[in-house]
Amino acid sequence: MTAQHIETLIVGAGQAGLATGYHLQRRGRDCLIVDRQDRIGDNWRRHYDSLRLYTPAKYDGLPGLPFPAEDRWHYPGKDEVADYLERYALHWDLPVRLSTAVNRLTSRPGGGFAASLDGDTITCDNIVVATGTFGRTAHVPDVAAELSPDIRQLHSSDYRRPGQLLPGPALVVGASHSGTDIAYELAGTRATTLAGRDCGQIPLPWDSRRIRLALPVLVFAWRHLLTRRTPLGRKEMTAIRLHGGPMLRVKRADLARVGVRRTTARVSGSVDGRPALEDGSVLDVRNIVWCTGFRQVFDWIEPPVIGDDGWPREYRGEAADVPGLYFCGLSFQYAFSSMVFPGVGRDADYVARRIADRTGIRRPVQQAA
Incomplete structure (x- = not known):
């Protein structure tokens, strides 16, 4: 058995995990991103062939790298998204370790965590669970x-x-x-x-001129109006988490x-x-x-983090009662937009900022190229 220590461990190399790694890296914080897949983007590659994003390329870039498309109103397919995520990790030289599944996470006496992998243990001061919008089990x-x-x-x-x-x-x-x-x-x-x-x-035809006029308004509402801070947003959060969008x-x-x-x-x-x-x-x-969704399966985390509603006890990704534990990529983590590309970067930035504040000493912030 081998062991290593890292300041922040991120579980999941999808859009949420990569964006969190980017923001931590810009703040000069050490992190390691682990993923059970053999290749970055494989979760997207395994979706049904006809899947396209519901937002056009102009809204689909992660922080620091626009989504590549000659037509900014092009709706990317699943393989385009997978390739973009792979390119994103390479572009920012993010520390990703593939073919690595975290089997168990436990709190350590005195603070921090121990993550059990296949034959290895990684200890960390902070951990970000970025395993997907709706958990890991169909x-x-x-x-x-x-x-x-x-x-x-x-x-x-x-x-x-x-x-x-x-x-x-x-x-x-x-x-x-x-x-x-x-x-x-x-x-x-x-x-x-x-x-x-x-x-x-939403009654507007999705591949029409009308949606081009309406989508900026919709994205604004998804980001700033339908949030956990507003009564309408909290009502929508319950409906979407239980029944879908x-x-x-x-x-x-x-x-x-x-x-x-x-x-x-x-x-x-x-x-x-x-x-x-x-x-x-x-x-x-x-x-x-x-098409009945996914179960929230976080029984690999000790102590338990699931609330009475079946979702982690958190606000904006910060665990309510486990210092150093964070989530990113949850449905309605902060707003309706949290589960789509236009919102994940903001959530990741918030989580990275909270980690940096908790850790204390700051290193110089890296400037985006």
Whole structure:
């Protein structure tokens, strides 16, 4: 077993972890970013093929490096995002250690933490958990185990393209962003039903001139109005953390146009191995795509940090009762924008500033090139 000490350990080399590393580095603070993937950006590369960001390139750059695109209104695809993150880490020479999973994190007597890796231990004064907006474990309802084995079941994190599915009808469960995107795509090859709560929609066509006029206003609202400091923002935070965000690119009319059958009834059980909805209907489908989100899994952190709502006890990423523990990349960490590129840089800057203030002695701030 080997051991090393670092001032701040960052778990996760996605956009939140990299942006936090950038801001710490600019403040002259030592840090190490670890990630379980073999390559920076692999979390994005594993998304479904048709995924595009909901914000154009002009809003998608992380601090210090604009997103590369000749057309600033281009909506980047998932592989473009992955390549950009890799380029970002190289551009700023961020200290990233790949193929490294943190299996357990414990508080040390006298302060700081010990992170257990495969055969190694890293001790640190501060730790930033940047493992993603919705945790690390896909959530699939218990009813999935009751369904017939001849139904092909995938979680949205495993879905790539329609060709993965068996011939025949499909049920998509969960009607937030990924659910509406995937249902819309599947409707081109098979009868498709989309089940789940209606999370609302922003009515403007997403690839239109009108959205170019509206998006600056929306981004401003996402960053400055829908925050944890405002009653409207706190109400929205609860809705989004529980049910997901409103429909953006794919709208109700788009789903109807391609023939998606829409129901807000939940999948509540099974009948003869088929999914049954709470309205009493039983669906004879060959495929199910569970777009039911991810579970917050932080049981690897000691002491426990999860509150009664199932989310970490934190404000703006700073743990409420564990000094030196921070989060970055959480849904509504500060605002609606926290879960998209236009907001993650501000959250990372705040976390880095709190770490620098806690650590005390400052080194000269590096200037961005």
